[in-house]
Amino acid sequence: MIPKEDVLRLWRVEHRISSQHGGQVGSDTAWIDVRVDDPPDWLKQYGGSLSDAIFALSKITGFKVKKVREELGEYEA
Numbered sequence: 908m909i910p911k912e913d914v915l916r917l918w919r920v921e922h923r924i925s926s927q928h929g930g931q932v933g934s935d936t937a938w939i940d941v942r943v944d945d946p947p948d949w950l951k952q953y954g955g956s957l958s959d960a961i962f963a964l965s966k967i968t969g970f971k972v973k974k975v976r977e978e979l980g981e982y983e984a
Contacts, residue, residue, distance in 0.1 A: 908963055909953045923949055 909917070918924040918937040927938035941950060943957060954960055965972040 908960055909950075913953075917949070923947075 914924065914937055918926070924937045924939050927936035939950075941947070954963065961972055964970070
């Protein structure tokens with residue numbers, strides 16, 4: 908997870924994040940395109956796997972994350 912302040916700095920100052928519309932001169936939407944199996948070095952400091960991110964978000968929001976095994980159990984007959 909990247910804090911908003913860091914997104915703005917990485918987008919507007921360091922240009923490590925591009926704009927979705929209009930390239931680097933665009934000003935409406937930041938765009939991050941990442942290969943999850945090989946994130947760029949500058950992004951690694953913000954976390955690990957997607958699974959780690961889900962659990963970190965659950966701590967912030969209070970939403971209880973279920974493991975896939977638990978989720979599938981709800982649909983078994």
